[in-house]
Amino acid sequence: MKNFLLLFSITLLTLGCDVDTQTKETLPQLVKPSADVVATVKLSNPSEFERNDELVWLPLERLGTLEAPLSVWLESDEVPSQLVDGDGDGNIDHLVALVDLAAAEKMVLAVKAQPSNMSLASRTQAEISIKQGGAWQEKKYIGGQFVNVDKLIAPIEHTDHSEYIRYEGPGIESDKVGYRIYLDWRNGFDIFGKSQPALALQKVGLDGFESYHHAADWGLDILKVGESLGMGGFGYWHGDRVERVAHADSRAVTILQNGPLVSSFAIDYGAWAVADKRVDLRAVFTMQAGSRLVHVQLQANEPIEPLAIGLGKAPETVFLSSDDNLTGHAYAHVGTWGKQSLAGDNLGMGLLFKQGLRTDQTEDAHNWVSVMKSPSGTLDYYFLAAWSGEPDGIKTEQGFKTLLEREAEKLTLKLRVSIDSQLSASLRLDQPSAESVLDIAERMADTEYRTKAKDLRNGGWDPERDRPARWEYTTGLLMQAFDDLSRAGADPKFSALAEQTISSFIDEQGNISSYRKDVFNIDDINAGKMLLRLYQRTGEEKYKLAAGLLRDQLSHHPKTTNGAFWHKQRYPFQLWLDGVYMGMPFLAEYSKQFEQGESFAEAVHEFEVAKEKLSAPSGLLFHAWDEKAVQNWADPETGLSKYHWSRGMGWYAMALVDVLEILPEDQRELRAILQQQLTELAVVLVRYQDESGVWYQITDMPNATGNYLEASASSMFVYALAKGINLGLLPETYKVAMMDGYRGIVREFVSLDPDGDVHLNGICQVAGLGFGRDGSYHYYQSEPIVADDIKGMAPFLMASVQISKLLSR
Structure with a gap:
């Protein structure tokens, strides 16, 4: 985010237009054109329950403007909004809006460059309050008055019960519940229960520590933290106990925002002495209106593992936990319920985190402990509390379980948000030319080149997977797309980076760093296509040797009884559409270069089995087939997965045209098999x-709750159509659908930032089967929707090359 003025006005205005919240087809036309509308925002609730007080985060860059003022509105109704520094770097970077959505409801908002006269009552608060005007007497601060400050570096004299900081640390609250964090060696997290739905921190602790342990008009402190982490605290896991952040050279608090809808603060722990290291750690705590959740974002200056987050243990409570059979990106929850309130009544405490980040669920003498991974020094999680003493508070264990489950779903199944800015609209052309198509692709590639692509080399860091860079199918996919761009006339730097990146994994003997044949992962084959290109281009023996290692894997790779490659050793007897793309174009090209085509039939046979086993009467293809029909996602009779996942078919469509390009013309029988499949597909x-020109995540269910238009599959389909026309495999009549698809991708997914960066949005981050992925409709909707993921961006770049080639004929 570039630096810009922080002086903004929160604005809300009126737009007169008719909104049909249930008709998907009319959404792009819902907001009437207006000179001061900078962006239109389409929302959809993917849940079958209402989501009230839903906070919509709108990045200013996606809105296409960094200028003040901004406003949000829905028809003639004002929508509460606030400008927010989302990453805590001191710069405003988001506009947030608070909306209520019925189950499966759709909504369209307008963002305007116009001020508002709306006055919002505060529903969140963050504060740190210290005494001024007194003096330190050893470890006590005597005299003085409490004053709120925006920043505080805890003085060396400060410790627990020093009477210097009001309620002993920073506090944060919504109109539901409040929390405080001890700014001392205890680093415990405590709860302020509310007897009325209003902000209360400003009333707490004004007359000393004892007062807030007794019932007041606002409520009271309801948790005994003691030696525990308390309500969702963090520390280091020693294998048998949690070490809190006790030994740090400094502790500093900064109030990042204190607004009506969102408040947050940061604690910077300087030189935390732990695990024989000195680690600087920043923790950011954020709350929003109408929510019990605190979002905790930890960032250390170096990795420190394992981190632990936890809940204090208490007698007369039950421990609650979500099903462990979740996907890595799904939010799991743990919680406690029972008479653990200092008021003697029921209190529920919960933690929510991505399942894939937890390595163990355990306990020590004082805490229920979730042991977490933090490979890059970052960790995100949430905590919440629900007190039975609240007005209309949750009274039962089942009620608290339902709360945890719904909050987990809201975090996993994010609100569908599509932003259409006036700035991004400048990229759209009714009649794209070969030059304009290639220009958009090159600008997008340049954004990726500068921000992430260079890190994918051996020894680098893969930001999409948050782990050291490896020999990955995605790396090969992006480098192939970069190489395609340069060969089509774009900057040679893209092709140069592709060679440098692939070469970084290959030594002179042709060994591939981080590659393991014995796991028999067909995904690992895909990057081998770049090895074959580089060998043809340079003649360097190391590329041929490395490609030979991958070919040897395919020679020994396990297969189903009818001859289809297993997707992976850990996915036995399973054929996935994805795997056809990962392996068969490489196998065909390798055979063409080095085997006089003897493996062409084997490559084509994979398509034949896929067509036989995965086809539906509609002509669509199912994602996968389990020959043994024993996987939880597989039909017990047919072994088929349940749904038509568009990207799976996208991989397959790309594989068809790529292998047809490789097969010589004299391979008439084999070409005829694939030609028929391509024609039918x-x-x-x-x-x-869809009439928008693009395709849905689940191809044949456009009206299902939560289903969304998806960028990677749409790009793959357009690639297959365009390349099919270029190769003479499809008639020119498909050019209409292909161009509708391209224009739809640019309109629905491509965005332009004020600084000139170009992005591809609306990409399903990942989808697979097994290991918590049950193949249900809910599963396919639950995976994160992200921007600039290689699985979407690379096919878009490759499709753009094919379209440019077609338009230049």
Whole structure:
């Protein structure tokens, strides 16, 4: 985010337009054109329950403006909004809006460059209050009056019960519940229960520590933290106990925002002495209106593992936990319920975190402990409390379980948000030319080149997976797309980076760093296509040797009884659409270069089995087939997965045209098999193309709750159609659908930032089967939707090359 003026006004205005919140087809036309509308925001609730007080985070860059003022509105109704520093770097970077959505409801907001006269009552608060005007007497601060400050570096004299900081640390609250964090060696997290739904921190502790342990008009302190982490605290896991952040050279608090809808503060722990290290750690705590959740974001200056987050243990409570059979990106929860309130009544405490980050669920003498991974020194999680003493508070264990489950779903199944800015609209052309198509692709590639792509080399860091860079199918996919761009006339730097990145994994003997044949992962084959390109281009023996290692894997790779490659050793007897793309174009090209084509039939046979086993009467393909029909996602009779996942079919469509390009013309029988499949698939793709020009995550369920238009599959389908036309495999009549698809991708997913960066949005981050991924409709909707993921960006770049080539004929 570039630096810009922080002086903004929160604005809310009126727009007169008719909104049909249930008709998907009319959404792009819902907001009437207006000179001061900078962006239109389409929202959809993916849950079958209402989501009230839902906070919509709108990055200013996606809105296409960094200028003040901004406002948010829905028809003639004002929508509460606030400008927020979302990453805590001191710069405003988001506009947030608070909305209520019924189950499965759709909504359209307008963002305007216009001030508002709306006055919002504060529903959140963050504060740190210290005494001024007194004096330190050893470890006590005597005299003085409490004054709120925006920043505080705890003085060396400060410790527990020093009477210097009001209620002993920073506090944060919504209109539901409040919390405080001890700014001393205890680093415990405590709860302020509320007897009325109003902000209360400003009333707490004004007359000393004892007062807030007794019932007041606002409520009271309801948790005994003691030696525990308390309500969702963090520390280091020693294997048998948690070490709190006790030994740090400094502790500093900064109030980041104190607004009506969002408040947050940061604690910077300087030189935390732990695990024989001195680690600087920043913890950011954020709350929003109408929510019990605190979002905790930890960032250390170096990795420190394992971190632990936890809940204090108490007698007369039950421990609650979500099903462990969740996907890595799904939010799991743990909690406690029972008479653990200092008021003697029921209190529920919960933690929510991504399942894939937890390595163990355990306990020590004082805490229920979730042991967490933090490979890059970062960790995000949430905590919450629900007190039975609240007005209409949760009274039962089942009620608290339901709360945890719904909050976990809201975090996992994010609100569908699509932003259409006036700035991004400048990229759209009714009649794209070969030059304009390639220009958008090159600008997008340049954004990726500068921000992430260079880190994918051996020894670098893969930001998408938050781990050291490895020999990955995605790296090979991006480098192939970069190479395609340069060969089509774009900057040679993209092709140079592709060679440098792939070469970084290969030594002179042809060994591939981080590659392991014995795991028999067909995904690992895909990057081998760049090895074959580089060998043809340079003649360097190391590329041929490395490609030979991958070919040897395929020679020994396990197969189903009818001859289809298993997707992975850990996915036995399973054929996935993804794997056809990962392995068969490489196998065909390798065979063409080094085997006189003897493996062409083996490559084509994979398509034959896929067509036989995965086809539906509609002509669509199912994602996967389990020959043994024993996986939880598989039909017990057919072994088929349940749904038509568009990206799975996208991989397959790309594989068809790529292998047809490789097969020589004299391979008539083999080409005829694939030609027929491509012809039939093209008809089906056009049949299920949305009027927007693009395709849905689940191809044939456009009206299902939560289903969304998806960028990677749409890019793959357009690539297959365009390349099919270029190779003479599909008739020119498909050019209409192909161009509708391209224009739809640019309109629905491509965004332009004020600084010139170009992004691809609306990408399903990942989808697979097994290991918590049950293949249900809910599963396919639950995976994160992200921007600039290689699995979407690379196919878009490759599609753009094919379209540019087609338009230049």
